[in-house]
Amino acid sequence: MIKNDEIKEFAHRPQECMAALLPVRDALEVLNGRWKLPILITLSDRPKRFKEISKDINGITDKMLSKELKDLEINKLVTRTVYDTFPPTVEYARTEHSQSLTNVIMALKDWGTLHRKEIIGK
Structure with missing residues (x-):
C-alpha cells in the first residue's frame, strides 16, 4: 500500500x-463508469440471471447492463454460464479474480462515507 x-x-x-x-x-x-461496481456488488452473494441483476440495480437499462457485463467478462471479473435448457438459462457470477476487489470496494465505501460527511454533513 x-x-x-x-x-x-x-x-x-x-x-x-x-x-x-x-x-x-x-x-x-x-x-x-457508473455501473460496474454496483454489478460486482450485486453478484457478491451468489450468481444471478440477467433480470435479477437488472432488478437489483435501480436505473440501469438492459442495453447498458449487457454492455457492462461484457466488459466485466472481458476483464475476467465476471463469468457467464449458459445452461442447456429451453429457453436457455444464463447466469453471471464473480470470478475468483474479482474477489480481490473486495477490500478496494470496502475502502471506497468507507472513503465515500467520510467524503459525504465532509461535503454535505451526512
Whole structure:
C-alpha cells in the first residue's frame, strides 16, 4: 500500500510517478463508469440471471447492463454460464479474480462515507 510520504516522494521523480500511476489508470479503466461496481456488488452473494441483476440495480437499462457485463467478462471479473435448457438459462457470477476487489470496494465505501460527511454533513 502506498503511504502519503511515498506519494510526496513521487512528486520529485516524475518517471517513477508515471510508473506508479499506470496500475491506477489500469484499475480505473477496468472499473470506470457508473455501473460496474454496483454489478460486482450485486453478484457478491451468489450468481444471478440477467433480470435479477437488472432488478437489483435501480436505473440501469438492459442495453447498458449487457454492455457492462461484457466488459466485466472481458476483464475476467465476471463469468457467464449458459445452461442447456429451453429457453436457455444464463447466469453471471464473480470470478475468483474479482474477489480481490473486495477490500478496494470496502475502502471506497468507507472513503465515500467520510467524503459525504465532509461535503454535505451526512
